[in-house]
Amino acid sequence: MSAPTTQPLLKIDNLRTYFYARSKHSFVRAVDGVSLEVGHSETVGVVGESGSGKSIAAMSVMGLISSGPGVIGGSIRFSSHRVQRDLLEGLDNFVKVEEQHGRVMVVHKDERGWQKASERLMGSLRGREIAMIFQNPRASLNPYITVGEQLTEAVRLHTANKSRKAASERALYWLEQVKIDSPKLRFNSYPSDMSGGMCQRAMIAMALSSEPSLLIADEPTTGLDATIQSKIVDLLEELKSETGISTLLISHDISVITRLADRVAVMYGGAVVEYGTARLVLGTDASIKHPYTAALLASVPSELRIRDKGNLQTIEGDVLDTINVPPGCRFYARCNQVTPEIKEKCATQHPPLREIAPGHQMRCWRFSS
Amino acid sequence: MKNYTQTSGEIGDFSQLPIWQKYAWVDLLYVGYGLLIVLLVFVSYILGMFNWLPYDPQQINMDLLMAPPFSEGYLLGTDFMGRDIQSRLIVGIQAYFLPGLLAISISLVGGVVLGVLSGYRGGKVETVITYFTNLVDSFPRLVLILLVIAAFKPDIYYIMVVMGITGVPAVATAIANKIRFLTQKNFIEAAVALGLRTRVIIFKHILWYNCRALLIIQATLGMGEAILLETSLSYLGFGVQEPVPSWGNMVQSGANYLLQGNFWPSTAPALAILFTILGFNLLGDGLNNILEDRRGRS
Numbered sequence: 082m083s084a085p086t087t088q089p090l091l092k093i094d095n096l097r098t099y100f101y102a103r104s105k106h107s108f109v110r111a112v113d114g115v116s117l118e119v120g121h122s123e124t125v126g127v128v129g130e131s132g133s134g135k136s137i138a139a140m141s142v143m144g145l146i147s148s149g150p151g152v153i154g155g156s157i158r159f160s161s162h163r164v165q166r167d168l169l170e171g172l173d174n175f176v177k178v179e180e181q182h183g184r185v186m187v188v189h190k191d192e193r194g195w196q197k198a199s200e201r202l203m204g205s206l207r208g209r210e211i212a213m214i215f216q217n218p219r220a221s222l223n224p225y226i227t228v229g230e231q232l233t234e235a236v237r238l239h240t241a242n243k244s245r246k247a248a249s250e251r252a253l254y255w256l257e258q259v260k261i262d263s264p265k266l267r268f269n270s271y272p273s274d275m276s277g278g279m280c281q282r283a284m285i286a287m288a289l290s291s292e293p294s295l296l297i298a299d300e301p302t303t304g305l306d307a308t309i310q311s312k313i314v315d316l317l318e319e320l321k322s323e324t325g326i327s328t329l330l331i332s333h334d335i336s337v338i339t340r341l342a343d344r345v346a347v348m349y350g351g352a353v354v355e356y357g358t359a360r361l362v363l364g365t366d367a368s369i370k371h372p373y374t375a376a377l378l379a380s381v382p383s384e385l386r387i388r389d390k391g392n393l394q395t396i397e398g399d400v401l402d403t404i405n406v407p408p409g410c411r412f413y414a415r416c417n418q419v420t421p422e423i424k425e426k427c428a429t430q431h432p433p434l435r436e437i438a439p440g441h442q443m444r445c446w447r448f449s450s
Numbered sequence: 451m452k453n454y455t456q457t458s459g460e461i462g463d464f465s466q467l468p469i470w471q472k473y474a475w476v477d478l479l480y481v482g483y484g485l486l487i488v489l490l491v492f493v494s495y496i497l498g499m500f501n502w503l504p505y506d507p508q509q510i511n512m513d514l515l516m517a518p519p520f521s522e523g524y525l526l527g528t529d530f531m532g533r534d535i536q537s538r539l540i541v542g543i544q545a546y547f548l549p550g551l552l553a554i555s556i557s558l559v560g561g562v563v564l565g566v567l568s569g570y571r572g573g574k575v576e577t578v579i580t581y582f583t584n585l586v587d588s589f590p591r592l593v594l595i596l597l598v599i600a601a602f603k604p605d606i607y608y609i610m611v612v613m614g615i616t617g618v619p620a621v622a623t624a625i626a627n628k629i630r631f632l633t634q635k636n637f638i639e640a641a642v643a644l645g646l647r648t649r650v651i652i653f654k655h656i657l658w659y660n661c662r663a664l665l666i667i668q669a670t671l672g673m674g675e676a677i678l679l680e681t682s683l684s685y686l687g688f689g690v691q692e693p694v695p696s697w698g699n700m701v702q703s704g705a706n707y708l709l710q711g712n713f714w715p716s717t718a719p720a721l722a723i724l725f726t727i728l729g730f731n732l733l734g735d736g737l738n739n740i741l742e743d744r745r746g747r748s
Contacts, residue, residue, distance in 0.1 A: 143643055145639060145642060145643060204645070205645075206645075207642070207643055207644065207645035208643065208644040208645025208646075209645055212643070212644070213640075213643040215636050215639070215640055215643075217636060220635050220636040220637060221636040221637050221639075221640040222637055222640070223637045223641070223655050223659060223660075224637075224660075225659035225660055226655070226659055234646075235644055238644070238645060238646065239645065284640070287644065288644075
C-alpha cells in the first residue's frame, strides 16, 4: 500500500457540476472548477453566500447529484487507510463536453450509465467512509421510525455489530457520546418528539457510528436557533478533538467556520476565491485578503460596531448569477477594491488561483503581480 | 371534566402508557368495531365453508314460506321459497370473502408496483404509467364489468378481477404522490448518504413506515366496495346467480315482497351489508389515525 499519509484524505481537483436551466437554454455553473484538499484529521471550512456552490460541491463528493447534467468533470481523490480511489474514476467515459472559447456549450451525458458507475464507486463508501450531516436535521430523520431504531440500522449496516442487541447497545453508546440528554428515553422517541438540536445530535451520532474517515457537515447549524447552534458547534469541537475526524464543514456562518476550521476555502460564484489556513484567511491580523473575504468579514456584526451604533455593512449587489458568468473576475461587479490600473484586467480576464504566501492561495489580480 | 395524568416511567416516555391512554378512544372504538366485524366475517366464512349451518341454505320448505323472524327455529325467518335466511346470510359471505381479497390484492400489488416505479423512477416510466392509469380511470367501471360478463360469464371472480384492475390507478396515484412528497424531504437523501440500499429505502423507509396507513385504508375501503359492487350488480341480475346465495341477490329477491309487508327477507341482508361496510370503513379510518399518530407532522 502506498503510504496514504502522504496523500491528503480528500483531494478535489477541478470539479465541475453544472445544471441546466431549461427555460433559458443555458447551463447553471453551480460548481465551476473547484479544487480543495482535506488532510487527515483536518477540518476544512467552506464559506460563501447562498448560491456560491458550496453545498453542491459537497453533494458532488457524496455522489448525490441526480439532476442533470450534474458532475461533468474533475477528479475526487479519496485516500483513507482503508480505501484509496478516485470517486469519479472512469465516469468521464459517460460524459462528453464540447467547449467553445473555454465555455462549455454542449454536454452529452449517459445519465443511466453514469449513475450506475457512480453507485459502484460510492456504494461501499457512503456512510462507512464518508458520512454526511445535513441542515434542517428534523427533516433528515424518518418521521415514522424511532431514533434508536434508525441509529441501530446504521450501526448494523456499517459496523461489526450485526446482532440487534449489540447494535442497539452501540447505538445507545453513540447517543451518549453526542451528549443528548436522557439518551435512554430519546432512544425510543420519534423525531417529532425531539427538538431540532436533539435531532441534529442524533444525526451526528448516526454519522459517527460507523467511524468514518471523513465527515461532511453541510450547514450543520442552519435551521437551529442561536443557543442550540453554539451548543452543536461545541459538540463538533469536542468530537473533533476526541476523535480527530477529518471534516469538510460547509457553512455561510463565518463564526462557525472560525471556531472549527483549520483551513478555509472561500467560495464565490462556483469557484474558490481564497484558500488557506484559517488564521491567514479569516484572522483579523492578516493583512492580505481577497476583496470578497474582506467584505464578508466586514458584514459580520461585531460587538464594537454594535456599541458604536454603526451601520451594518453589506456587500452591494446580488450574488453572481451562475448562468451568465462574466468573462473576467466573478466578483468584479461588486468589488470595492478595483484600482484603475487593474480595472481592464478584472473585467476581461478570469484571475487564476495563485499562491501569494506559503499556504495561502488567492484568485485576485490585485495580488498577482 | 378532563384528567391529566403523568406517566409512571421516565418523563415523556409514551411507550409506558397503556393503549387506551395512548390513542383517542374514538379510534379505538372504530378499530374495535371493525375488528369485530372482520372476526364475524371470518367466522361466517369458516362456518359456510364446512357447512356448519342450522339448515341447508338451498333447501326449500314449501310449508313455511315467508316465515317471520323468531319462528319455529328459524331465527331470521324464511324467504319466499321457504329457505332459512340465517343460513343463507352466513353462506352469502362466501361470495365476497375470497373474491374480495383477490380484488384487494390485485389493486394493492399492482398499485404499489406502478406507484413506486412512477414516483421513484420518474421520467418516461412515469409518463407511460400515467397514461395507463388515465386510460383505466376514464373507463366506467360498471360498463367494463358488464362487457367482461358479456364476453365470459357472470362469475364473481371475473367481476372482482376487473374491480381489482380498476382499483390500481387510485393506489398507484396515491403511492406515487406520497413518494414524490417524501423524496422532497431530506430524510430520503440522508438515507442514501448513510449508504442504505435503494430497495431498503423503498420497502422499509417509504412503503412500510410511510405508506402502510394508506395501504390499509385502501384495503379496507376496497373490501367494502367489493360488497357494494356485487350488490349493485345483483340488482341488475349480473351478480352471483341464484340459487347460490349472496347478500346482493338476497336483497334483490326479497325486495319483490317488500310491499306486501314481508320486509325481513331483504332487510336482514341489507343490514348485514350496512354494518359490514361500516365496519371495514371504520377499521381503516381508526387504524389510519392510530398509525399516523403524531408522526406525520414534523
